Amino acid sequence: PEPLDPAQIDHLLRTVAHAPTGKNTRRCLFTLVEDRATMDELRRRTLEGLRRAVQERRLGSELGYFRHVVAAWDQGRDIIFRDAPHLLTVSVPRTVTTADADMVIALTCFELLAAATGIGTLWNAMIKWAFSQIDEDLYAALGVPDDHVRGTFMIFGMPEVCYHRTVLRDDYQLNRVRLI
Numbered sequence: 688p689e690p691l692d693p694a695q696i697d698h699l700l701r702t703v704a705h706a707p708t709g710k711n712t713r714r715c716l717f718t719l720v721e722d723r724a725t726m727d728e729l730r731r732r733t734l735e736g737l738r739r740a741v742q743e744r745r746l747g748s749e750l751g752y753f754r755h756v757v758a759a760w761d762q763g764r765d766i767i768f769r770d771a772p773h774l775l776t777v778s779v780p781r782t783v784t785t786a787d788a789d790m791v792i793a794l795t796c797f798e799l800l801a802a803a804t805g806i807g808t809l810w811n812a813m814i815k816w817a818f819s820q821i822d823e824d825l826y827a828a829l830g831v832p833d834d835h836v837r838g839t840f841m842i843f844g845m846p847e848v849c850y851h852r853t854v855l856r857d858d859y860q861l862n863r864v865r866l867i
Contacts, residue, residue: 709785
């Protein structure tokens with residue numbers, strides 16, 4: 688994927704900064720990796736941490752798939768970051784009672800705005816699992832404060848593939864309530 692112009696990213700974040708939050712506190716901290724060199728270094732450090740975890744047999748069964756991620760990396764495939772040029776995560780101070788909802792709302796708004804302007808996004812829990820379960824020092828490398836609730840990650844950039852529409856689905860779950 689191609690990187691975005693910094694002004695375009697700034698426009699997205701300035702707009703998303705107004706996303707609704709609980710009690711309208713707006714305490715979301717947006718942590719952005721904007722340039723390719725920093726993304727490449729983050730990829731390297733992440734895979735280095737994963738490789739150590741594999742070698743030291745620190746991966747439980749729930750994280751065992753990371754062994755395949757390391758093997759794919761050795762073959763030139765970036766399973767975790769998908770070669771994306773940018774990364775965004777949102778964190779909120781632990782003192783904010785609506786932290787989890789605030790982070791999801793902020794990233795959802797970012798995703799919707801990005802999609803409306805032709806930017807490709809991917810919610811990426813694999814990065815969060817790699818950071819939180821294997822190498823928490825990566826949060827410090829990003830500058831995410833220790834006293835924050837840490838949200839998931841989104842990678843983004845100009846997509847290599849253009850989808851003209853999503854899958855059409857007619858199904859949804861609905862519970863109609865009638866108390867009368």
